[in-house]
Amino acid sequence: AQSVTQLDSQVPVFEEAPVELRCNYSSSVSVYLFWYVQYPNQGLQLLLKYLSGSTLVESINGFEAEFNKSQTSFHLRKPSVHISDTAEYFCAVQETSGSRLTFGEGTQLTVNP
Amino acid sequence: NAGVMQNPRHLVRRRGQEARLRCSPMKGHSHVYWYRQLPEEGLKFMVYLQKENIIDESGMPKERFSAEFPKEGPSILRIQQVVRGDSAAYFCASSRGQGALGTDTQYFGPGTRLTVL
Numbered sequence A: 001a002q003s004v005t006q007l008d009s010q011v012p013v014f015e016e017a018p019v020e021l022r023c024n025y026s027s028s029v030s031v032y033l034f035w036y037v038q039y040p041n042q043g044l045q046l047l048l049k050y051l052s053g054s055t056l057v058e059s060i061n062g063f064e065a066e067f068n069k070s071q072t073s074f075h076l077r078k079p080s081v082h083i084s085d086t087a088e089y090f091c092a093v094q095e096t097s098g099s100r101l102t103f104g105e106g107t108q109l110t111v112n113p
Numbered sequence B: 001n002a003g004v005m006q007n008p009r010h011l012v013r014r015r016g017q018e019a020r021l022r023c024s025p026m027k028g029h030s031h032v033y034w035y036r037q038l039p040e041e042g043l044k045f046m047v048y049l050q051k052e053n054i055i056d057e058s059g060m061p062k063e064r065f066s067a068e069f070p071k072e073g074p075s076i077l078r079i080q081q082v083v084r085g086d087s088a089a090y091f092c093a094s095s096r097g098q099g100a101l102g103t104d105t106q107y108f109g110p111g112t113r114l115t116v117l
Helices: none
Strands: A001-005 A011-013 A019-021 A022-024 A031-038 A044-050 A056-058 A064-066 A073-078 A087-095 A105-113 B005-007 B011-013 B019-024 B031-037 B043-048 B051-055 B065-069 B076-081 B088-097 B112-116
Touching: A001 A087, A001 B005, A011 A019, A019 A105, A022 A073, A031 A064, A031 A073, A044 A064, A044 A073, A073 A087, B005 B088, B011 B019, B019 B088, B019 B112, B031 B076, B043 B065, B043 B076, B076 B088
Parallel strands: A011 A105, B011 B112
Antiparallel strands: A001 A022, A019 A073, A031 A044, A031 A087, A056 A064, A064 A073, A087 A105, B005 B019, B019 B076, B031 B043, B031 B088, B043 B051, B065 B076, B088 B112
């Protein structure tokens, strides 16, 4: 079984500040790692994913996440946030042999002017 | 190109009534997943279906809950005799089911918010 812990339930930051949303996972088998974003009243959208290869993955809107196997972490970062980044962010894992996603409890990122 | 459609977006039921939640996958997708998000919690897997088959229902409560994905039409999550504890957001996701697992991205619908009075 897997579990995902998102260490911060809420992260308030000012516009143009850097941000890190933390995610740690636990699994006895190999996993794939995902970050999803949920804007108000919308469904979850895939932000980025780690399957294999380079441990640093990037999204098209400036977010990046680094897979750290020794620390079982997959923290999400952005060097300079915009107000439009305000949303809830979910970290998720998936067994490489399975299809279900296991989610963390989410981090609400609020970007203030 | 429409994404995953869910309806209704909001559903209010009284205790003991039935709730039916519908999910239309993206065009070309034959795999459907249902997840539930209870208040203050993350999304929890419920069931994974392909057309006319339940592949994995290990996350479904043993009683009152059922799901189907018929050959024609949307996937249905059915909750009989609802109780207040069923109040939650129910999300559907779909995927193509092609390629290696993990590269088969799940696309989510906007969810159905169920409130049981």
